[in-house]
Amino acid sequence: MPTTPKSNRRGHEHEKSRKNKLKEKSSSFHGKLPSEPAEARMRRPNTFPDLLGGKKLEETFPEVRPSKLTKLLLNVTIQGSVGAIQVLISPESTVGGLIAIAVQQYTKERRRPIIASDASRFDLHYSQFSLESLDRNEKLMALGSRNFFLCAKKAIVDGGNANGIKTTSSASCSKQAEEGTKNAFPWLRFLDFLG
Known part of the structure; x- marks a missing residue:
């Protein structure tokens, strides 16, 4: 269908106004902010980063001490x-x-x-x-x-032991381990279990 030149112009004008609106919106993205009244901005409070001037915390507040482990x-x-x-x-x-x-x-x-x-x-x-x-x-x-x-701590008497050695489960199990290593053939004690 053939279109009339008037309808083209209307669409073209509508498109131009749309492009202008987009340019206005994108200007804030590029750092160009629209002018706002100065009263609308919040005033930042003044800060003093070096308030104590290099003094130690203990000198300023004597009751504050490094915490000691209590429990x-x-x-x-x-x-x-x-x-x-x-x-x-x-x-x-x-x-x-x-x-x-x-x-x-x-x-x-x-x-x-x-x-x-x-x-x-x-x-x-x-x-x-x-x-x-x-x-x-x-x-x-x-x-x-x-x-x-x-x-x-328990005292256990091992009656089924081949050598008749009394073994105790005492505070120092390492003593019992040392006794086991003193035997020339400690593995012979377990032969009763194999039979």
């Missing part, structure tokens, strides 16, 4: 128990104090299995795979760990 949150897993006990204790406490508090907390929570309430019957280890127990007089801050394993 430790430790996890103690007790042998046979499902989950760890969380104990809040001071860092100056000893391993013996941690054992006593862990046993007390365990009995207070009425966890299973029921254990003796005497803390001297237990030893603290870094983990259940650790052979040596920790010294009861050692400070908790010197240990470097926050997770521990508590197991009971």
